[in-house]
Amino acid sequence: xxxxxxxxxxxxxxxxxxxxxxxxxxxxxxxxxxxxxxxxxxxxxxxxxxxxxxxxxxxxxxxxxxxxxxxxxxxxxxxxxxxxxxxxxxxxxxxxxxxxxxxxxxxxxxxxx
Amino acid sequence: xxxxxxxxxxxxxxxxxxxxxxxxxxxxxxxxxxxxxxxxxxxxxxxxxxxxxxxxxxxxxxxxxxxxxxxxxxxxxxxxxxxxxxxxxxxxxxxxxxxxxxxxxxxxxxxxx
Numbered sequence: 001x002x003x004x005x006x007x008x009x010x011x012x013x014x015x016x017x018x019x020x021x022x023x024x025x026x027x028x029x030x031x032x033x034x035x036x037x038x039x040x041x042x043x044x045x046x047x048x049x050x051x052x053x054x055x056x057x058x059x060x061x062x063x064x065x066x067x068x069x070x071x072x073x074x075x076x077x078x079x080x081x082x083x084x085x086x087x088x089x090x091x092x093x094x095x096x097x098x099x100x101x102x103x104x105x106x107x108x109x110x111x112x113x
Numbered sequence: 114x115x116x117x118x119x120x121x122x123x124x125x126x127x128x129x130x131x132x133x134x135x136x137x138x139x140x141x142x143x144x145x146x147x148x149x150x151x152x153x154x155x156x157x158x159x160x161x162x163x164x165x166x167x168x169x170x171x172x173x174x175x176x177x178x179x180x181x182x183x184x185x186x187x188x189x190x191x192x193x194x195x196x197x198x199x200x201x202x203x204x205x206x207x208x209x210x211x212x213x214x215x216x217x218x219x220x221x222x223x224x225x226x
Binding site for chain 1: 114119145147149155156157158159162202204206212213214215216217218219
């Protein structure tokens, strides 16, 4: 499982509330990613990080922010959740050493009512 | 940006038959092409990948081929088994700083015993 955990694993929240999802890794990987998965869309990149305090936007970043204050933790925040953000969220890490493989965490199922 | 299309969206085969899933990509600079398998309720798992300096790669019953000129790549599964039933995703990545993956929409493979 590449030492990746996500919390919470399931969350139900209401429209307009803030939500923070956490991704934790134990293997000191530099690159970390947040994806969302929706039926018919595959996985789409939200934000990624290439080091502590270094982040950049992905394909579907509107409505999301991220932070990485420690190598091991990458946080995804929905400042004001909307029903369109109901999805399964996956965190991933990228291995180093010239390899580009990305390995995924177990996912967080978020429902916004 | 990169765009990846994947076909078919569903594929049903008899146990023991072969299955082929095809993907096309738009950016000729993409040079890394992984395939992921996702079982119901689980995380995507990397099953095989290919880089643009090779045309084919095999790992037991699975193989991937790449045609850079035509900008398409395919996953081949031989002697399919019921445990091969899952959703398969292709992806493409540029060898840039982020190595961001762009995913296809997925193929649901059903292997009938």
